[in-house]
Amino acid sequence: MDYEVIIAGGGPVGMWLAAELALAKVSVCVIERLEETSPYSRALTLHPRTLEMFDMRGLKERFMEHGKPISTGHFAMLDTRLDFSVLDSSSNYTLFIPQEITEQVLEEHATKLGVVIRRGEEVVSVREQDQDQGVEVVSVRASGPHANVSVMTAAYVVGADGAGSTVRKQAGIAFPGTDTTLTAVLADVELAVPPENGIRSEYTERGGVMIAPVSPDIYRVILTTPHLMHVPKDVPVTLEEIQTELRYLLGTDLGASNPRWLSRFGNATRQAETYRKGRILLAGDAAHIHFPAGGQGMNVGLQEATNLGWKLAGVIHGWAADTLLDSYHGERYPINTQFLRNTEIQTSLLDFTTAVLAHRQLQEKWFRHTEINRSMAEQISALDVGYPAAEGMPQHPLNGKRFADFQLRLSDGTRTYAYELFHEGRFVLLHLAQDAKIANELHKIALSHISYVEAVAEEAPVGWSDVHTVLIRPDGYIAWAISLEQTDVLRTIGEGIASWCSGEPVLL
Ligand SMILES: Cc1cc2nc3c(=O)[nH]c(=O)nc-3n(C[C@H](O)[C@H](O)[C@H](O)COP(=O)(O)OP(=O)(O)OC[C@H]3O[C@@H](n4cnc5c(N)ncnc54)[C@H](O)[C@@H]3O)c2cc1C
Known part of the structure; x- marks a missing residue:
C-alpha cells in the first residue's frame, strides 16, 4: 500500500x-x-x-x-x-x-x-x-x-x-x-469608474448586476439579465458584451477594460x-x-x-x-x-x-x-447546521448541535477560548462540573485522539448551565452532553466514549 x-x-x-x-x-x-x-x-x-x-x-x-x-x-x-x-x-x-x-x-x-x-x-x-x-x-x-x-x-x-x-x-x-436552464456572466475587469466603497448591487426589470473587488485593481462584475440568461454556457463571453450590458443597465459601462477572466456559468x-x-x-x-x-x-x-x-x-x-x-x-x-x-x-x-x-x-x-x-x-453562513443526536445516550438539548466558541478557565487558572483546544484535531472531553471523584477517573483515559480538559465556563452560553461533562467531536459538533442531574455519571460517560471513540470500554 x-x-x-x-x-x-x-x-x-x-x-x-x-x-x-x-x-x-x-x-x-x-x-x-x-x-x-x-x-x-x-x-x-x-x-x-x-x-x-x-x-x-x-x-x-x-x-x-x-x-x-x-x-x-x-x-x-x-x-x-x-x-x-x-x-x-x-x-x-x-x-x-x-x-x-x-x-x-x-x-x-x-x-x-x-x-x-x-x-x-x-x-x-x-x-x-x-x-x-x-x-x-x-x-x-x-x-x-x-x-x-x-x-x-x-x-x-x-x-x-x-x-x-x-x-x-x-x-x-x-x-x-x-440541467442548466439559466446562465449568468462573470467578468474580472479593470473599472475606470469603480463603485463607491467598491461594492454595488442593482436589480431591476432590465437585469441584475453585482460588482465587488477581487484585488486592488480588478473588479468582479456578475450579470444576470434577460438578454444573457438563456445564452448557452459554452458561448464565449466578450468584453463588448459586458460593456453593452452595463450601459443598458446602469447607463455607463464604468470604463470596463482589460479583462483578466470572462466566464459563463449555469444552474445545473x-x-x-x-x-x-x-x-x-x-x-x-x-x-x-x-x-x-x-x-x-x-x-x-x-x-x-x-x-x-x-x-x-x-x-x-x-x-x-x-x-x-x-x-x-x-x-x-x-x-x-x-x-x-x-x-x-x-x-x-x-x-x-x-x-x-x-x-x-x-x-x-x-x-x-x-x-x-x-x-x-x-x-x-451554515451556523444552523447540526446533526441528529446519537442514539444510546441520555437526551440533552445540546446533543448534535454545533459547538460555538466561549471562554474557559482551566484547572490551572489560565483562561483560554475553547476552540484552542481543537488545534490537534482531537475529540475534546470537557468536564465542567468540578466533580473531583469523576475527574480523577476521567484523567485515566488514555486515548491519543481525545483531549481531556477540566475547566469552568467563564461566560456559559445559553443551554450550558446544567452541563456536567460534554464530548465534542473533532469537527466541532457535540457528540453528547451529560447534565448535572444525570445519575450513574461515570458509567454513562464511559459508554459515551466507548461508542464514539473506542468501541471498547474505557472506564471501569
Ligand atoms: C462563478 C462562481 C462563483 C463562486 N463563488 C463562490 C463563493 O463566493 N463562495 C463559495 O463558497 N463557493 C463559490 N463557488 C463555488 C466554488 O468555487 C466551488 O464549490 C469550489 O471550487 C469547489 O471546490 P472543490 O475542491 O470541490 O473543487 P474544485 O475547486 O473544482 O477543485 C477540483 C480540483 O481537482 C482537479 N482535478 C480535476 N480532475 C482531476 C483529475 N482527474 N486528476 C487530478 N486532479 C483533477 C482540478 O484541477 C481542481 O484543482 C463559485 C463558483 C462559481 C462558478
Missing part, C-alpha cells in the same frame, strides 16, 4: 481534507492535475462556519491577514442584505478573500503537515481491488517529452476532483439532478446518489453542483471535508467501526439536499417577469424582519 489515503484533486476541498487527515496521522497523497493554483478565483468569500472551523485548527488568522471581513451577505441579490453581525459566532462576518489565496493557504498548511502533493498529474482510473485489499489509482503526467503513467494503491480514495469528477464516474456513482443542480461506495468517497463539487448563489459551494465542501477527515482517520487507525464512515453520507447528504434547495430558491428569484419582481419586493420586506433575516443568515 503506497498511502492510507489518495485524494484526487487538490482544489480547496482536497487540500483541506488532506490536511485534516495528516493532522490525524494518516499518510496522504494528493494528485492534482494543475501545475499551479488556478489564478481564476471562483469563490470570493469564506462564511462564518468555515472561519470557525479554521479557528479550531489555529488557521483563521492566516486567512484574516489576506481577507476583508464584511458584516453582511446576500440572498438572491435582494436589496435587503443579510446581517451576519447578529449571529452567535466569534466569526460573525463573511471574509472577502479570493479562492486562489484560500487554496494557497490550504496547500501550505497541508504541506507543513507532511501531505505529499503530486502536481501536474491527472487521475485517469480508480478501481477497488479484489478481496477488499484497497484501491488502485492510475495517474498520468502529461507534460514533458513522454507521458508518464503511475500506478499507486491506497486503503481509501477520495474524489475531490470537482464537478466533472473522474473518481465519481470511475466508481459508477450516479449524479442525478437537473446535481448531487451524487451516495458519497461513499466501498473504499471510494466523494467530497466538494465532485459530490454536488449548483448555481453559485450566496457564495456557498466551496464553504460547504470545506465543511463536509471536516466531517469526513476524522471519521476516515478513525476507521484507518482502527478505533472507529466502519459504520462511522457511513455516517459521512448519512449526515451530509440531507444537509446538502437542503443547501441545493436553497440555491434553487435563489435562482427562481433571478428572473424578470412582473410576478418574480413583485415576489422579490415581498421578500425584501420580509427580510427586514429581524427574525427572518437572522434565520436566513444562519442558513447561508
